[in-house]
Each structure stands twice: as C-alpha cells, then as structure tokens.
Amino acid sequence: xxxxxxxxxxxxTVSVEALARVEGEGGMWVAVRDGRVAEVKLNIYEPPRFxxxxxxxxxxxxxxxxxxxxxxxxxxxYQMSSCHAMEMACGVVVDGPLRSLRRLLxxxxxxxxxxxxxxxxxxxxxxxxESAIHMAQDHPEVVQTALKLKKVGNDILAxxxxxxxxxxxxxxxxxxxxPSKRQFAALLEPLEWARSACLETLDLAAGFDFPDFxxxxxxxxxxxxxxxxxxxxxxVSDKGxxxxxxxxxxxxxxxxxxxxxxxxxxxxxxxxxxxxxxxRYSLNFDRLSPLAQEAARRAGLExxxxxxxxxxxxxxxxxxxxxxxxxxxxGDVELPTTPSVPxxxxxxxxxxxxxxxxxxxxxxxxxxxxxxxxxxTIIPPxxxxxxxxxxxxxxxxxxxxxxxxxDLTWQCEQAIRNYDPCISCATHFLELELVDAxxxxx
Amino acid sequence: xxxxxxxxxxxxxxxxAVVDELRRLAPxxxxxxxxxGDAAELIESWSSAxxxxxxxxxxxxxxxxxxxxxDAVHEPVPARMRGSSSHGLGxxxxxxxxxxxxxxxxxxxxxxxxxxxxxxxAALSAEVLRAARAxxxxxxxxxxxxxxxx
Numbered sequence: 001x002x003x004x005x006x007x008x009x010x011x012x013t014v015s016v017e018a019l020a021r022v023e024g025e026g027g028m029w030v031a032v033r034d035g036r037v038a039e040v041k042l043n044i045y046e047p048p049r050f051x052x053x054x055x056x057x058x059x060x061x062x063x064x065x066x067x068x069x070x071x072x073x074x075x076x077x078y079q080m081s082s083c084h085a086m087e088m089a090c091g092v093v094v095d096g097p098l099r100s101l102r103r104l105l106x107x108x109x110x111x112x113x114x115x116x117x118x119x120x121x122x123x124x125x126x127x128x129x130e131s132a133i134h135m136a137q138d139h140p141e142v143v144q145t146a147l148k149l150k151k152v153g154n155d156i157l158a159x160x161x162x163x164x165x166x167x168x169x170x171x172x173x174x175x176x177x178x179p180s181k182r183q184f185a186a187l188l189e190p191l192e193w194a195r196s197a198c199l200e201t202l203d204l205a206a207g208f209d210f211p212d213f214x215x216x217x218x219x220x221x222x223x224x225x226x227x228x229x230x231x232x233x234x235x236v237s238d239k240g241x242x243x244x245x246x247x248x249x250x251x252x253x254x255x256x257x258x259x260x261x262x263x264x265x266x267x268x269x270x271x272x273x274x275x276x277x278x279x280r281y282s283l284n285f286d287r288l289s290p291l292a293q294e295a296a297r298r299a300g301l302e303x304x305x306x307x308x309x310x311x312x313x314x315x316x317x318x319x320x321x322x323x324x325x326x327x328x329x330x331g332d333v334e335l336p337t338t339p340s341v342p343x344x345x346x347x348x349x350x351x352x353x354x355x356x357x358x359x360x361x362x363x364x365x366x367x368x369x370x371x372x373x374x375x376x377t378i379i380p381p382x383x384x385x386x387x388x389x390x391x392x393x394x395x396x397x398x399x400x401x402x403x404x405x406x407d408l409t410w411q412c413e414q415a416i417r418n419y420d421p422c423i424s425c426a427t428h429f430l431e432l433e434l435v436d437a438x439x440x441x442x
Numbered sequence: 443x444x445x446x447x448x449x450x451x452x453x454x455x456x457x458x459a460v461v462d463e464l465r466r467l468a469p470x471x472x473x474x475x476x477x478x479g480d481a482a483e484l485i486e487s488w489s490s491a492x493x494x495x496x497x498x499x500x501x502x503x504x505x506x507x508x509x510x511x512x513d514a515v516h517e518p519v520p521a522r523m524r525g526s527s528s529h530g531l532g533x534x535x536x537x538x539x540x541x542x543x544x545x546x547x548x549x550x551x552x553x554x555x556x557x558x559x560x561x562x563x564a565a566l567s568a569e570v571l572r573a574a575r576a577x578x579x580x581x582x583x584x585x586x587x588x589x590x591x592x
Contacts, residue, residue, distance in 0.1 A: 072478055116482070133535055136542035143543050150482040165478055 010035035014397060014409050026423045028416060029259075030397050037394040042386055042416065044260040044423055055376040060086050060345050060367045061172045067363070067378065068166055071422060073116070076109035076161065077356030078378075079170040080231055081363040086172045089350025089367050092343045097336040098174045099231070100329050101160060105170070106230045106354075107326035108156025111194065112164075113357035114277075114315045114322070115153060117420045118201070119146030122312045125414045126208040145197050149319075152187075152194040156326065159183055174340030184330055191330070195323035199295055202316040206299035211411065213396060214306045217388065218270065219279035222355055228287040228321060229280065231354045236283055237273065238304075245353040248362050254379065262423070265384040272387040275359025276419060277314045278305055289328075292321035308392060308418035315420075345371030356381055358420050382421045389419055443468070443585070444487055445476045446498040446533055452564030453506070453557025456574050457497040459566055460555075463578030464585070472585045481536035485545055493549040495581065498533045499557040499570075506558035507569030509577055514550040553577060 014030040031039040051070055058066065063082040068075035080102060087094060094102070119142055120132040127142075129135035136143040154164035159179050161167020169176050220241065222233035235251075236242045243251055254263040267273050285293065285303035296303075296317045305314055345367055352363040359381030366374040396415045400408055443464065449455030458476050465474060473491070477483050479498065488494040500510065502520075512520065519534040533552065540546045555574060558567045566574065 072480070120481075131535075133538045133542065136539050140543040143539055147482050147485055147539075147543070147545075151486055154483070154486070165480070165483065 010401070012405070014405070014412055016409060016413055026421070028393065028412060030393055030412065032397060032401070035401060037397050040390045040394045040397075041259040042390050042393070044262045044386070052376045052378055055365075055373050058373050060089070060365070060371040060373060061343070063363075063365065063373065063376075064170050064172060065168065068170075070378070070380070072165055073113050073422060074109060074356045074358065074361075075166050076105055076157065076170070077354055077361045078363075079167070080106060080354040081352035081356075081361045081378075082365075083170065083172050083352065084231060084354065085350040085352030085363045085365050086367070087343060087350065088352065089348040089365060090172075090343045090346055091348075092173065092341060094174055094341060097334045098339075098341070100333065101175065101178075101336070103230050104156065104326055104329045104333075105160045105167075107322045107329070108153045108160070110153070110322040110357050111319060111326075112150045112153025112157065113420075114319050115146055115149035117357075118205075118312055118315050118319070119143070119149070121420070122315075122417055123205075125417060126205070126312065145201065149194055149197060152190045152323075155190065156187060159187065171340055173343040174336070174338075176339060178335060178339045181333070181335060184333055188327065188330055191323050191327050195291075195320060195327065198316055198319040198323060199291075202295050202299050202313065202320065205312055205316060208312070210307060210309045211396075211400075212307075213309055213392075213399070213415075215308070215392065215395065217274040217279075217306060218267065218272070219282050220267075220273045220275050220360065220384075221280040221283045222353065222360060223283055224287065226287070228284050228289075228325070229355050235353065235360070237267075238283060239270070241267070245351045245362070248351065248353065248364070248379075252362075252379070252384075254383070260386060262383050262386060263379075264386050265379055266387060272391055273384065274388045275381045275384050276311070277318055277357075277359075278308060278311050279359065280355060281305060281314045281317065288317070288321050289324045291324055292317050295320050308415070311418050311420075345369065358382060358422055359384065380422070382419070382423065385419050385421065389416055389421065392418075443472060443474050443495045443581070444484065444497070445474075446479045446484070446496060448478060450562060452559040452561050453555075453567050453570045454499045454560050455566055456499040456555040456557060456570050459571065459574040460497045460553075460578045460581070463575055464582060467578055467582035468585050469582070479532045479536075481532065481539055484533065484536040485540045488540075488547045488550070489545065491547050494547045495551045495553065496533060497553045497555065497577070499560075500554035501557055501560065502554075504556045505569070506556055506567050507573035508556040509573055510554040510556070512552055514552050515546055515548070519552070 011033045017027045027043040029041040063086055064079040067078040067082045070078055124132055124135045127135055157167050158164045162169035218237050218239045220237045222229035223236045224233035235245055251268055252265055253268050254265050257264055282304040299313050301313055347369040349366045353360055362379040364377040392415050393412055445457035445461030447454040447457040449458045461474050461476050514537045519537045557570055
C-alpha cells in the first residue's frame with residue numbers, strides 16, 4: 001500500500017482493492033496531489049449481466065420473475081417496479097387490499113435489508129470492529145437481534161412471496177396465491193418484538209460518534225400525498241424537481257465511465273444527486289408514523305439529515321416505520337376476493353418507480369400488443385448514487401488529510417458503506433459499443 | 443443437509459449438485475435443502491437440527507474436485523472458506539457468527555468441493571461433477587437416521 005504524505009509534497013493515494021461489507025465486488029482509489037484530491041474512482045469491476053438485453057422478446061408477465069434475479073437482497077423492489085410498469089403499459093391499476101399486501105411485502109424486504117446493513121455491515125464501523133464476526137465476540141446480543149430481525153422480514157417474504165429468497169408469488173396484477181388470515185396473524189407478535197428492538201437499538205446508536213460531514217446534496221425520492229413512499233408517488237427533490245415518473249427520461253441521464261461496469265446516473269444540467277434512506281427521510285419526514293417521528297427526534301435527528309454517516313440512524317427510523325406500517329396493514333387486513341386482477345397486454349410503454357431499500361428503482365418497458373417486451377430500461381439506486389459516493393470520498397479525504405493512512409482508508413470505506421451500495425444491482429447492464437475496426441481504416 | 447452456492451456460477455453449484463444427487467439416493471427422514479449462502483439464512487436453516495452437513499464450493503488453489511472435510515463444531519473454519527462470497531457473509535462467516543452467539547448445532551460438518559471455473563452461466567466442470575456424485579454416494583451411505591443418531 002502506498003505511503004501517505006510525508007516527504008512527497010502531500011501526494012499519496014488511498015486505495016482498497018476489494019471493498020468489505022458491501023454487496024458485490026468493487027474497489028476505491030483516491031489520488032491526492034499537493035494536498036488536493038486530484039482523482040477519485042469507485043471501481044466497479046463486477047462483470048455486467050446484460051439483463052435489459054435479454055428481457056427483449058420475453059413475455060411482459062415474465063418481467064417480475066426475471067428482474068427479481070438481479071438482486072438477492074432486494075428482489076421485491078424489482079418485482080414491484082416491473083409490475084407497476086407493466087400494469088401502466090396495460091392500463092391496469094391494482095388497488096384496495098392487493099395494494100396493501102404489496103406494501104406489506106415491501107415492509108418485509110426493508111426489514112431484512114436494513115437489518116442486515118445496520119447490524120452486520122454498518123454497526124462494526126461505529127463499534128470499531130473489522131467485521132460482524134469480530135463484533136459478535138464482544139456483542140453477541142447485536143448479532144442475535146440482527147438474526148431475529150432478519151427472520152421477521154424473511155417470514156413476511158416467505159408468506160406473501162412464497163419463499164424468503166427470490167420470491168416467486170408476485171405477478172403482474174397481484175399475487176398467484178394468498179395466505180390465510182390465520183397465517184397473517186402469526187406475523188403480529190414477531191413484528192411487535194421487532195418494532196421494540198429497533199426502537200431500543202436506535203436509542204443506543206444515537207450515542208455513536210459521527211464524523212462532522214454535512215453536505216449540500218440534491219435529495220431525490222418519491223413523494224406520495226398520504227404515505228411514506230413505497231410503490232407510488234411523484235419524483236421530487238429538495239432543489240425543485242417535482243415530476244411524474246413518466247418524465248424520468250426527460251430529467252435524468254445515464255453515462256458510462258471507464259472505471260465502472262455500472263452506468264452513472266445524473267440529473268440533466270445539474271449533475272449528482274442522492275437517493276436512498278437519507279433522501280427519502282428528508283423529503284418525507286412528515287409522512288412517517290408518529291412513533292417513528294418521535295424516535296427520530298429522540299435520536300437527535302432533525303427532519304432533514306445531510307450527514308451520510310448518520311444513515312445508520314435513518315435506517316433504524318425506517319425499520320421502526322416499516323414494522324409500524326406492517327402492523328397497521330395487518331391490523332385491518334381484508335383479504336382480497338381474488339389474488340390478482342386480470343392484465344391483458346396492449347401496445348404501449350410503462351414506467352415503474354418504487355423505493356427499494358437503497359433508493360428509487362426505475363423501470364421502463366415498451367411492449368407490443370401480443371405482450372412481447374420490445375425494450376427495457378432498469379436504473380437501480382446504486383447506479384444513481386455512484387457520482388455522489390465519489391464526491392463524498394473527495395470531500396472526506398480533503399477534510400481529513402491529517403488522519404493516518406490506516407484511519408483514512410478505514411473511514412473512506414465507511415463513507416462508501418454509508419450508502420449500502422449494491423454493486424450486484426448496479427452492474428446489471430453495460431452498454432456495449434461495437435467498433436468495426438476495418439471500417440475505421442485499421 | 444444444506445447444499446450452498448449459486449448454480450448459475452459454474453462450479454459454485456457444487457453444493458446444489460450434491461443435494462440433487464442425494465434427492466435420489468438419501469434415505470427418508472433426511473432433510474435436504476439448498477441455500478444461496480447468506481449467513482442469516484444458513485443459521486436459520488440449521489436452527490432446529492441436531493446434525494447438519496453443509497456442502498459448498500471452495501477456491502483454495504487445490505486441484506478441481508478435491509474434497510475437504512472439517513468438523514465445524516470443534517475447529518474454526520479455515521481462512522480459505524471465509525470471505526469468498528460475493529455478498530459479504532458466507533458459510534465461513536455463518537459458522538463463526540453462530541459459534542459466537544451459541545447457535546451452532548450439536549454436530550456440524552462442512553464439505554468443501556474445490557472448483558475451477560466460477561464464471562456466469564458455466565456448467566459444472568467435469569472434475570467437480572464427478573466429485574459431487576462421489577460425495578453424494580458416500581454421504582447417502584452415512585445418512586441413515588440410525589447413523590445420524592450415532
């Protein structure tokens with residue numbers, strides 16, 4: 001590892017070849033020259049998987065099952081965004097109890113995904129451990145709580161999704177099969193425990209040391225008239241964006257950079273933006289349940305949080321809210337009369353944008369009258385956050401040049417983990433440009 | 443009996459292949475399952491079992507098809523079995539986490555089949571397929587409920 005600083009005019013690099021405690025395979029590289037950050041790269045070298053390419057020609061109703069395979073952590077997000085997009089293309093709205101059950105399923109995914117990140121991947125940073133295993137020697141109760149919380153989320157997925165990993169019970173129009181009321185009732189007690197456990201953990205985590213790192217981000221999230229956002233809403237930002245999801249393309253663009261197998265996204269004419277728990281929370285604090293709002297305030301959070309190191313607190317607030325919301329839905333659940341509504345294909349374009357645990361997940365499909373997919377676009381949250389992660393790294397290094405190389409490297413990794421990046425999701429696609437060498441006069 | 447891995451990543455499907463073979467060969471009463479390797483999922487999968495056998499692929503530099511076996515209750519997971527999952531926490535981490543929080547089963551055996559090719563969409567290498575079948579035959583003989591009690 002290159003030395004830092006001394007004797008070379010304040011020029012050094014901070015690099016990690018393989019990032020720990022993130023989903024997927026990537027590294028980071030920060031070059032400092034004469035005391036200024038000259039270059040930052042979040043290297044995403046996990047191979048691309050071309051999902052959008054092989055969606056072409058498949059049936060419209062295969063999209064939820066195929067795209068769910070993009071990620072083992074947030075398959076429900078892919079199922080929800082693709083279902084909504086296909087339903088829009090076909091002119092169908094899924095409402096009433098079926099819509100509520102979709103929200104319940106999403107609660108399960110948020111609970112298991114946030115629990116994994118908060119307790120197993122992020123907490124070791126604040127408690128000073130290299131990994132969850134090292135942390136477990138001294139704090140077995142943290143790992144016990146994590147495993148139990150994850151099981152609560154998994155149980156919701158297994159019940160409504162058919163199985164906990166890569167659920168198979170979601171279809172365009174609703175579900176294939178519905179559980180019984182008795183099965184739903186079995187979720188109540190574990191969820192009540194989960195809500196209490198998250199409240200207690202939030203109170204403890206509020207005492208962690210957080211670097212002073214407030215940034216002027218442009219937060220982007222869904223916003224719904226009445227609800228903390230999951231499946232629906234307008235896309236808004238704290239700097240004036242307020243659009244229908246159908247207008248995503250007019251405001252956002254994706255570009256390819258050499259050091260990443262995941263496309264970078266940016267707001268046209270404005271640049272970086274930030275999606276995920278911090279953005280969602282800061283744009284929708286007033287939509288949280290009273291219990292979650294109160295817990296946030298008790299943890300010292302303002303209604304807007306601009307310090308990404310505090311994302312662990314915000315995820316815990318969202319965990320409290322997800323348990324609360326699941327209990328609310330279960331409290332007045334009415335079983336739908338049928339597990340799904342009929343959806344007939346028609347020639348059209350559909351957009352879906354839902355809030356995955358890591359932020360907005362946008363899907364767009366064009367289908368023909370027979371239901372064949374003509375083209376597909378999928379923009380996951382980690383793609384959208386890459387430029388912001390790189391800009392955080394640059395600013396963090398510039399503000400902390402006096403740290404030892406070891407501490408600086410450790411905290412830079414932490415700055416990346418703040419985003420809970422899912423590299424596996426981000427590399428679902430890479431645009432391939434084929435160049436005819438002969439035509440170029442080689 | 444848990445087969446761990448991702449059958450869409452070439453030899454990472456070794457654990458699933460052993461379970462597939464055992465579905466034909468294993469005696470009744472043996473619970474056969476497959477898992478992606480997520481630590482929480484694994485710990486949960488063995489929470490109600492007394493004797494658990496985990497089969498996973500390894501990439502330690504040995505010849506493809508080499509089978510390693512260790513008793514995870516009485517010895518730590520070898521370093522080569524840790525940190526190899528693309529999703530952060532895998533079999534090695536599951537065993538050590540379970541040990542730290544007192545959630546290891548009474549007996550936990552881990553078999554590691556050395557793989558050669560882990561590329562997306564690849565089939566099992568011939569050596570790994572042969573080793574998976576041989577391991578399944580060997581395990582089938584020892585998986586009778588009586589043998590398990592012992």
